[in-house]
Amino acid sequence: MNNQLKTSVYRKESFNAAHRLHNPNWDDKKNQMIFGLCNNPNFHGHNYDLEVCVTGFCDLETGYVIDVKILSDIIQNTVINKFDHKNLNIEVAEFKTLNPTAENIAFVIYNLLRNKLPDDLELKIRIYETRKNYVEYPA
Numbered sequence: 001m002n003n004q005l006k007t008s009v010y011r012k013e014s015f016n017a018a019h020r021l022h023n024p025n026w027d028d029k030k031n032q033m034i035f036g037l038c039n040n041p042n043f044h045g046h047n048y049d050l051e052v053c054v055t056g057f058c059d060l061e062t063g064y065v066i067d068v069k070i071l072s073d074i075i076q077n078t079v080i081n082k083f084d085h086k087n088l089n090i091e092v093a094e095f096k097t098l099n100p101t102a103e104n105i106a107f108v109i110y111n112l113l114r115n116k117l118p119d120d121l122e123l124k125i126r127i128y129e130t131r132k133n134y135v136e137y138p139a
Contacts, residue, residue: 006122008055009065013075015084018045019100022089043087048105049128050079052113056121066121074116079109102129106137 020043021035031039038044052075056065086092088100094108106127114123128134 004058006055007058007065008053009068009071011052011054011068011071011075013050013052013072013080014048015050015080016045016047017083017086017088018043019088019095020044021099021101023099043089046129048083049134050075050109051126051128053124053126054117054121055124056118066117074113078112078116082112102127102133102135103137106135110137 019038020040021038022031023034026034052071054066054071058065082092083105088095088105092100092108095104098104098108106125109127110123110125113125117123124136124138126134126136
């Protein structure tokens with residue numbers, strides 16, 4: 001660590017996945033009313049854009065907060081390989097009991113990546129479900 005101000009490094013990735021927003025505690029009518037088209041029993045898909053922000057102090061020897069190649073590999077191995085071209089409800093264990101909303105997807109990705117990064121680095125996840133809609137965790 002050094003006396004510099006903290007710096008943020010961003011990495012963008014994307015993945016394609018299907019999901020269905022559905023609360024099993026509600027009847028079909030309420031699920032349809034709350035989730036609309038996103039409650040399609042045959043699922044629907046999105047081209048998600050993922051932005052990972054890592055913040056910390058630059059290493060004095062490398063000048064890096066984190067080597068972007070290492071960050072990219074962590075994201076690929078931990079998130080993209082797990083989520084890309086998958087049905088989130090069926091194929092991703094974290095969503096077996098968790099509704100795969102964009103908010104919950106960001107939360108899950110945060111927890112997956114948090115375990116792979118050094119504790120002294122801050123992490124923020126931004127996930128774009130559409131060009132116009134995105135969520136950020138933590139807020």
